[in-house]
Ligand code: GH3
């Protein structure tokens with residue numbers, strides 16, 4: 001059922017429209033002035049607004065401007081109600097972003113037709129917004145593990161690094177790489193390799209806090225960004241992950257297998273880390289050390 005917000009400073013108008021629209025099966029809410037309308041729209045965006053222009057304090061033009069200028073709101077069609085003789089109101093209203101207008105006294109058959117037409121457009125707009133959101137999500141997500149993909153985690157890193165350095169809060173970074181992963185593929189098949197990667201991703205997710213970001217950086221390489229974590233916290237995190245992987249019985253279609261993981265931890269502030277790439281490089285260098293020193297270990 002579509003929700004319509006009727007806004008008018010005259011109670012008679014409001015009640016008449018409410019009765020007519022409710023009789024047509026719409027879910028109707030009312031506001032008696034511009035501020036009340038804005039509050040209601042922000043609390044629960046309706047599917048359409050029937051908006052009076054002439055109202056004390058915040059008039060319909062201003063309400064329209066504020067709603068249409070608020071990018072956090074979905075598309076909400078606005079039909080302005082104007083007096084017949086005021087062409088300027090109509091122009092101003094449409095300029096402010098109103099989608100349509102209807103003249104008073106209101107012809108209800110005409111109003112109903114305009115409401116229906118705008119609700120069809122609203123439905124299409126919502127569909128478009130959903131499709132856009134799904135596309136955006138897909139462009140940020142790694143298909144195999146559901147983690148942030150490399151491009152997206154690098155965007156996050158940029159934001160987190162700026163935030164950390166501005167507020168002088170530490171920022172931890174951990175790079176992990178599954179040990180001898182190639183042999184999983186070679187011995188058990190690529191499907192088993194994929195299954196292991198998904199489970200390593202799960203371990204990383206489960207070990208991370210809500211504010212941490214976990215990304216798939218390369219084939220069997222993962223990165224974790226840890227806001228407000230210093231080098232000791234980052235090392236402790238990496239060590240927890242290392243132990244969880246070591247203890248894990250990885251399952252795949254046909255059996256189970258064990259594997260270990262090496263990790264490198266780094267954190268800002270550090271005298272040699274002057275930009276975000278430097279933070280990743282420090283973690284990567286530490287990971288390289290971990291591999292050199294025999295794998296299944298954490299280095300900083
Ligand atoms: P190391 O301990 O030095 O890290 O050895 P490794 O075998 O883990 O490292 P190497 O870089 O030699 O091999 C990584 C392998 O990961 C090679 C590649 O085929 C495999 N790989 C990369 N992406 C995927 C994936 O999405 N699925 C599967 N199953 N394998 C992948």
Ligand code: MG
Pocket residue numbers: 008009010052053054055
């Ligand atoms: Mg009025």
Ligand code: MG
Pocket residue numbers: 177178179180181182220
């Ligand atoms: Mg590896």
Ligand code: MG
Pocket residue numbers: 177220221
């Ligand atoms: Mg690797």
